[in-house]
Each structure stands twice: as C-alpha cells, then as structure tokens.
Amino acid sequence: MKRLLxxxxxxxxxxxxxxxxxxxxxxxxxxxxxxAPAPTxxxxxxxxxxxxxxxxxAPLDFVISIENGFVDxxxxxxxxxxxxxxxxxxxxxxxxxxxxxxHGVAKDRAPFNLVSVASxxxxxxxxxxxxxxxxxxxxxxxxxxxxxxxxxxSRS
Numbered sequence: 197m198k199r200l201l202x203x204x205x206x207x208x209x210x211x212x213x214x215x216x217x218x219x220x221x222x223x224x225x226x227x228x229x230x231x232a233p234a235p236t237x238x239x240x241x242x243x244x245x246x247x248x249x250x251x252x253x254a255p256l257d258f259v260i261s262i263e264n265g266f267v268d269x270x271x272x273x274x275x276x277x278x279x280x281x282x283x284x285x286x287x288x289x290x291x292x293x294x295x296x297x298x299h300g301v302a303k304d305r306a307p308f309n310l311v312s313v314a315s316x317x318x319x320x321x322x323x324x325x326x327x328x329x330x331x332x333x334x335x336x337x338x339x340x341x342x343x344x345x346x347x348x349x350s351r352s
Contacts, residue, residue: 237265238304243335243349247271250343258337258347262302267310267328271296271347298326305330310337 243260254276260269276294300310307329314322325340335349 237262237302239302239330239335240264242352243269244352245335245337245347245349247337247345247347250339250345252343252345254343254345256296256345256347258298258349260298260335260337260349265302267298267300267302269298271298271312296324300326300328302328 239262241262243258243262245258247256247258249255254273256271256273258269258271260267262268273294273296295315296312297315298310298312300308302308307327310326310328312324312326314324316322324342326337327340328335328337330336331348333350336346337349338344338346
C-alpha cells in the first residue's frame with residue numbers, strides 16, 4: 197500500500213513538473229510596448245523673441261517650443277485691442293487678432309514652413325504662413341503673407 201501511494205505521488209509530481217512551461221526570454225523595449233527614445237532635433241527647446249512691426253507697424257512677441265522637431269507656440273500682438281465702446285451707434289469694427297497659434301515641423305539644416313492661425317471669433321478666420329530658418333544660435337521667422345514681419349528668436 198505504501199508503495200502504491202508513493203508511486204501515485206511520484207506520478208503526480210512528474211506530471212505537474214512537465215506541465216510547467218519555460219519563462220519566455222525578455223522582450224526588447226520596442227516589442228514590449230515601452231516607448232523607444234524619440235529622435236531629437238538640434239532646434240529642440242524653448243525660443244523667445246520679438247518681431248519688427250512690418251507693414252502693419254504691429255510687432256509680435258513670439259514664444260515657441262520645439263520638441264522632437266514638432267513646433268508649437270504662439271505670437272502675441274501687444275498693440276491689438278478688443279472692441280471699443282460704440283458712441284455713434286454704428287457697427288463696431290472687428291477686433292484685430294491679438295493671439296496667433298503657430299504649428300509646424302522643424303528641419304535642422306533647411307528652412308521650414310510654419311502655419312499661424314489667429315484666435316478670433318466668427319467668420320473672421322485669419323491664417324498666415326511663416327518661414328523659419330536656423331541662423332547661428334538663433335531662429336529667424338519671417339511672415340510670407342500679411343504684414344511681412346521678421347523676428348529673431350533666441351533660446352530661453
């Protein structure tokens with residue numbers, strides 16, 4: 197009887213050992229879903245500067261962030277003003293755009309294009325096109341439409 201119990205116990209132990217599988221080899225970071233390090237750009241960082249007034253005589257204060265080559269930022273017109281009191285009962289003039297949103301993809305060695313969109317209401321949607329280039333330790337942004345302002349930005 198003891199031999200039978202021992203034989204039964206040994207059979208169960210062998211079966212359970214054979215039922216176990218080996219642990220898989222560790223996966224590479226890219227295959228396991230972990231984020232691979234993103235490629236960086238030589239222009240990555242935060243940039244600030246002020247443009248000249250251009251033909252509109254309205255300088256813009258630029259604040260741009262470049263991360264992994266993606267450009268995101270804004271430009272603010274300090275001379276812009278909103279609606280004013282209407283004393284003559286005439287239709288009020290449309291407010292001038294004071295805030296511009298800037299987006300694009302940066303290139304290290306070649307000039308690249310950016311898009312700017314004014315933050316205004318209703319049907320007064322305004323868009324602009326910008327060209328940016330790296331010049332020494334600064335970033336030069338020029339408007340190709342509108343007031344044709346030029347700004348020289350430095351890293352902050």
